[in-house]
Amino acid sequence: MQKSHLRRRPVRTLAVIVALSAMAFAGIAAAADRVVVTQNSSSWTPVTVGGGTVTFTEEFGAPPGLGTGSVKLTTTANLPDKAGLFTREVAGTPVASVHTLGYWTYQAPSNLLPHAAASYQFIIDANGAAPGGFTTLVYEPYQNGVVVKGVWQHWDVDSGLFWSTRTVLDCGLVAGAGGPPMYTLTQIKTLCPNAVVLGIGVNIGSNNPLYIVGADGVEFNDTIYDFEVGRRPSSKDDCKDGGWMTFNDPSFKNQGQCIKYVNDNS
Numbered sequence: 001m002q003k004s005h006l007r008r009r010p011v012r013t014l015a016v017i018v019a020l021s022a023m024a025f026a027g028i029a030a031a032a033d034r035v036v037v038t039q040n041s042s043s044w045t046p047v048t049v050g051g052g053t054v055t056f057t058e059e060f061g062a063p064p065g066l067g068t069g070s071v072k073l074t075t076t077a078n079l080p081d082k083a084g085l086f087t088r089e090v091a092g093t094p095v096a097s098v099h100t101l102g103y104w105t106y107q108a109p110s111n112l113l114p115h116a117a118a119s120y121q122f123i124i125d126a127n128g129a130a131p132g133g134f135t136t137l138v139y140e141p142y143q144n145g146v147v148v149k150g151v152w153q154h155w156d157v158d159s160g161l162f163w164s165t166r167t168v169l170d171c172g173l174v175a176g177a178g179g180p181p182m183y184t185l186t187q188i189k190t191l192c193p194n195a196v197v198l199g200i201g202v203n204i205g206s207n208n209p210l211y212i213v214g215a216d217g218v219e220f221n222d223t224i225y226d227f228e229v230g231r232r233p234s235s236k237d238d239c240k241d242g243g244w245m246t247f248n249d250p251s252f253k254n255q256g257q258c259i260k261y262v263n264d265n266s
Contacts, residue, residue: 032100033223036067038230038249044087051076052083052204056229060214063104063152069228070106070216071202073118077209084121085227086201090220095124095188095195100221101157103202105141106214109150115142116208118215120157121201126171128194135173137162137188138205143179154217158185171195178207236262 037044039056046054057072075081105117120139127133141147144160162183163176171192174181188195202215218225230249233239238247239258252258 032219034066034226035223036226036228036248038228040230040232040249043089044085044225047082047084047086047201047203049082049206050078050080052081054083054085056227057214058229060106060108061152062226063154063217066104066217066224066226067228070104070214071227073202073204073211073213073215075204075209075211079207079209081209082204082206083211084201084203085215086121086123086199086203087225088199090197090200090223093197093221095197096193098185098197098221099158100219101139101185101200102155102217102219103157103215104152104154104217105147106152106216107147107149108212108214110210110212112210112212114147114149116211116213117141117147117153118202118204118213120155120218121199121203122157122162122197123199123201124188124192124195124197126168126173126188126192126195128192128196130170130194133168133171133192133195134198135164135166135168135175137164137183138176143182152214152216157219160184162188168192233258233262238262 048054053074055072056069058069060070062068062070071085073083075083101122103120107116122137124135124137125133126135139157139160139162141155163179164173165175167173167175173191200220202218204211216227231247232249233247236259239255244252244255244258
């Protein structure tokens with residue numbers, strides 16, 4: 001990963017950073033649909049290479065208003081490792097109509113430098129219906145601000161800078177290989193007016209060893225994806241004595257509904 005060349009604002013106290021992030025997110029969340037994603041959801045797909053791992057956890061807690069869980073991405077000391085979680089639910093959306101992109105990240109306390117965070121992956125076909133054009137626009141927190149260990153931080157991806165994984169000559173995008181040239185969402189819309197979205201995700205790419213990071217609250221336009229540890233009953237006894245109230249994947253209105261779910265899925 002390359003060092004940022006952005007001018008950075010003075011680092012405020014940790015309490016102020018967390019409070020401002022929470023307040024900013026509260027305004028966004030009020031107008032957005034919250035969709036819970038668990039390890040059992042088929043709409044999001046984990047992708048790993050080498051020793052990379054993708055797990056749903058409550059180890060890091062969660063950002064304000066986003067339940068108790070998140071997704072945890074890790075790599076080993078091997079440089080080719082990758083770990084990511086992606087969805088194609090948003091595929092087909094014109095890039096021109098994209099107005100909100102964002103997410104929360106968490107860097108676990110460790111000996112890593114405080115730039116270690118999951119990237120936001122904005123996957124597009126820059127040429128639209130024309131041949132070619134596939135690229136991933138990568139938003140890196142450390143290139144857009146200051147990463148702080150041990151706290152959840154919210155990132156306004158749509159107002160930040162991306163680098164492109166591929167050169168798309170018809171569109172004027174030039175691959176950045178982890179750094180400049182950088183593009184804003186507005187520039188991408190101007191350069192590639194016919195571009196369509198293929199997917200979004202959070203990711204640790206290669207050459208990022210020993211990462212232990214979390215991500216949650218992935219925003220795309222009017223939807224916020226909330227990563228949670230999914231809990232399901234495995235037997236009818238799990239539903240009894242109030243046990244039905246402990247499940248969220250799916251949740252139940254009463255014991256009978258829980259037992260019916262077990263019967264229908266056993």
